[in-house]
Amino acid sequence: MSTGSQRGLSARLKANHYLCACQCIPAEGLKLKTVLEQDLFVSAQLVERIFMTDNMMKLVVKVSENLNCLAGQYINLRRYDGLTRSYAIAKVDGNVIELHVSRKYNGQLSGWLFNTASNGEQLLIQGPLGQCVYKAEYQQDKLILIGHGAGIGAAMGIVEQALSMSHQAEIYLYHGARTVEELYLQKRCLSLMLAHKNVHYRACITASAQTDLTGLRCQQVQPFELAAREHPISRHNRVFLCGEPEAVVKAQQQAFLDGFEYSKIHVLPFEYKDLRSVKRG
Numbered sequence: 645m646s647t648g649s650q651r652g653l654s655a656r657l658k659a660n661h662y663l664c665a666c667q668c669i670p671a672e673g674l675k676l677k678t679v680l681e682q683d684l685f686v687s688a689q690l691v692e693r694i695f696m697t698d699n700m701m702k703l704v705v706k707v708s709e710n711l712n713c714l715a716g717q718y719i720n721l722r723r724y725d726g727l728t729r730s731y732a733i734a735k736v737d738g739n740v741i742e743l744h745v746s747r748k749y750n751g752q753l754s755g756w757l758f759n760t761a762s763n764g765e766q767l768l769i770q771g772p773l774g775q776c777v778y779k780a781e782y783q784q785d786k787l788i789l790i791g792h793g794a795g796i797g798a799a800m801g802i803v804e805q806a807l808s809m810s811h812q813a814e815i816y817l818y819h820g821a822r823t824v825e826e827l828y829l830q831k832r833c834l835s836l837m838l839a840h841k842n843v844h845y846r847a848c849i850t851a852s853a854q855t856d857l858t859g860l861r862c863q864q865v866q867p868f869e870l871a872a873r874e875h876p877i878s879r880h881n882r883v884f885l886c887g888e889p890e891a892v893v894k895a896q897q898q899a900f901l902d903g904f905e906y907s908k909i910h911v912l913p914f915e916y917k918d919l920r921s922v923k924r925g
Contacts, residue, residue, distance in 0.1 A: 685722060685768040686711070691740065692763060696828045699747040700794065701758060703731075707739045707769055715801025716778070716884070716912055719743075719771035721753070729753045732886060732912055733772065734797035735804070741769075744797030776884055776912035778805045783812045785882040785908070788875055790818045790867045790895060792850075792887025796829050798912055799886045800836075807840060816875070818846045818867035820891070824860055834861070846870060868895040877903040882910070889913035 649668035650658045665676075687708040694702040705721075713719070713736045721743070722728040735742035748754045776798070778787075787806060791799035796819040803817055821827050833845040847862035848870060849855055855864055863870070868885075875881055883899050885892045892913040899909050 685720075685770045688741075688767045688769045690761060690763055690765040690767060693757070693761065696744075697825060700826070700828050701745045701747070702734075702797075703743040703745050703757060705741050705743070705767060705769070707741060710739045711741075711769070711772055713741060713772040714777040715805050716776040716798050716886070716910070717772035717774040718912065718914075719769050719773075722768040722770065723753060723756065724766065727753050727756075728770075730914065732795065732798040732914060734801045736801075742797075742801075744794045746794040774912060776802070776886065776910040778802050778809065778811075780809055782806070782882055783810070785880050786813045786875070786878070787811070787815045787882055787884065788818075788871050789816065789884040790820065790871060790886070792820045792867070792891040793822075793826065795885075795887025795892075795912065795914065796821075796833075799884060800829055800833065802884055802886075803836070803843065807843070811842070813880070814842050814844065815840075816844045816846070816871065818848055818871055820848045820850050820867035820887070822849070822851050824849065824855070824857070824862065827862060830861070868898060872898070872902060879905065882908045884910045884912075886912040887914060 649663040651664065651667055688705045690703070691706050692704040694704070696702055713733050715733050715735055718730050718732045719741070720728050720730050731743040731745060733741055734744050745754055745757055747758050787803070789799040789802060791797070799817060799819075803815055806815060817833060819827060819829065819833065827847050830847055837843045837845045846867065848867040849857065849862055849864045850866055851864070857864060881904065883904055885895050892911050896909055896911050900906055
């Protein structure tokens, strides 16, 4: 096969003679077969479930091989019966991945994870995918990160990645939650702000009903609206949007209309993605 036709694939897929059709220059005698779905998944084990609130869980899984994941990407998590959902990566430590999972009303997989699953469960993982990640070339950019609901986990992971790479410019982290109780990372975010002079945290309550927030270090406002007021448009601003698809897409559109460079708007909407049908970045 042609040079570069396996670029971006894992060592396991390369060993099984997989290639990227978009990068392969066909040669005489080359024969292709349909992708085997099971080859796109790797085995994993549920290591720990930590309830951060009644409706928010930290899920720790150990993957059978290092997937070279980054906080801000996402994976597809598959149960034994084939039920699959996409979850954002909040933290990576070798082949151990941390996910933040919110309980969904009538959610099949989230319901199972909250109520039935136990440590040691065997799972399958597909991925990672997505480009909502921090890179070394962003060091001089002001980072504006907005996490809706469980999206704060991925946003926080991106911040921690930036700090580990000695990010130079200011970092602003916004968390949008319907209630004060849903600000499940507030203490950790405040501690991070105290530890790093260039990190700033804003807790935002998005419920429409007026709420008494006296002394709670948060305000009742949509996080993107607050961020737009606080940061004039600049070519040095870079925006990361993580969370529920409706909120993320709306904020992405508004950021573009407000004048942000499209290439500097990074999005991670929480929706299931079949990786066979998603263009590789």
